[in-house]
Amino acid sequence: MRTHRVLLPELAAGRTTVTGAEAHHLRDVLRVRKGSSIEAFDGRGLEASGRVVTAGPQGVEIELDAPVRGTAEAAIELTLAVALLKGDKLAEVVRKGTELGVVRFRPYVARRADAVSLAPTKLVRLRRVAEEAAKQSRRSLVPEVVDPVALGELTFDGRALVACPDAESTLRVALTGGPPERLTLVTGPEGGLADDEVAALRARGARPIRLGARILRAETAPVVLAAAVLVPDAL
Numbered sequence: 001m002r003t004h005r006v007l008l009p010e011l012a013a014g015r016t017t018v019t020g021a022e023a024h025h026l027r028d029v030l031r032v033r034k035g036s037s038i039e040a041f042d043g044r045g046l047e048a049s050g051r052v053v054t055a056g057p058q059g060v061e062i063e064l065d066a067p068v069r070g071t072a073e074a075a076i077e078l079t080l081a082v083a084l085l086k087g088d089k090l091a092e093v094v095r096k097g098t099e100l101g102v103v104r105f106r107p108y109v110a111r112r113a114d115a116v117s118l119a120p121t122k123l124v125r126l127r128r129v130a131e132e133a134a135k136q137s138r139r140s141l142v143p144e145v146v147d148p149v150a151l152g153e154l155t156f157d158g159r160a161l162v163a164c165p166d167a168e169s170t171l172r173v174a175l176t177g178g179p180p181e182r183l184t185l186v187t188g189p190e191g192g193l194a195d196d197e198v199a200a201l202r203a204r205g206a207r208p209i210r211l212g213a214r215i216l217r218a219e220t221a222p223v224v225l226a227a228a229v230l231v232p233d234a235l
Contacts, residue, residue: 003037003049004030005135007142011042011067019059027055038062043134043142045070070140074101074230077182079157080222081106083189084148086114089219091129096223098133098143101230104157105130106184107148110197113189118148151197158182160206163221164198167208171228174209179229187222 006022018026026032032052040062041047050064080102082093094105105126109116126145134142159180161171186206193201198208216224 003039004032005039005041005138006062007043007131007135008040009042011040011046011048011064013048013064013066015053015061015063017059017061023059026052026060032060038064039138040064041070041134041140042067043131043140045073045141047140072137072139073103073141075181076101076179076229077104077157078102078226078229079104079106079182079184080226081108081154081156081160081184081186082222083108083110083187083193083218084113084115084118085189085218091126093219093222094126094129094143094145095133097226098130098139099137100223100226101139102143102226103141104144104146106146106154108151108154109148110151110189111194112191123147152200154186154201156184156204156206158184160184160186160201160204161209161225162186162193162198162201162206163188163211163225164208165192165210165215167210169207169209171209171211171225174207175229183229185222185225185229187225188218190218 004026006018006026032055034052034054036052038050038052039047040050046067047070048064048067050062053061053063080097084107107118130143130145161174202208
């Protein structure tokens with residue numbers, strides 16, 4: 001029997017009623033019925049198995065077992081700091097990064113960025129994309145998508161590496177001995193970061209790295225870096 005996932009901000013053993021958009025999705029899209037298997041998660045690392053009790057116009061009543069810590073999260077707390085990108089490119093970075101295990105996205109404005117701001121509605125959509133991707137990939141944590149800042153105001157979570165095509169060091173060399181528990185990966189816009197922007201990041205402790213001989217698109221580089229760090233033994 002297929003298990004349906006639902007995001008509930010508050011998890012507790014016992015019965016609870018799911019309402020709103022989550023109830024609509026369960027009842028009208030997935031068409032759950034009495035006895036359907038449910039897996040609820042709170043977006044902060046906990047999850048609980050359960051089953052549907054009733055599904056009606058007022059909501060979907062479910063009964064949950066005791067919440068436990070999810071097992072699908074990576075051991076590395078990885079943050080992606082990504083320059084603002086035009087169109088849906090940033091949404092794709094958030095979607096794929098979430099599937100890989102990224103815990104936080106920090107958009108920022110760079111000199112060569114295609115966009116210089118992020119509309120509130122787009123920020124809401126990016127957060128919704130993170131929720132949907134976390135649900136699909138069976139994660140118990142929904143990554144944080146923070147408000148965009150200027151490059152000079154960008155903060156690092158743990159050690160920081162910045163992608164730079166002409167850097168002397170590679171990712172492999174930078175992570176010799178294994179990745180740290182907390183790591184921030186910084187990637188630039190189309191056209192890359194300016195030399196003085198890289199220098200400013202380096203002065204604040206970020207180490208430049210290159211990804212290889214090929215130049216990757218601005219929406220590809222963060223995903224490749226995240227995959228290299230979070231699933232190095234996938235093959």
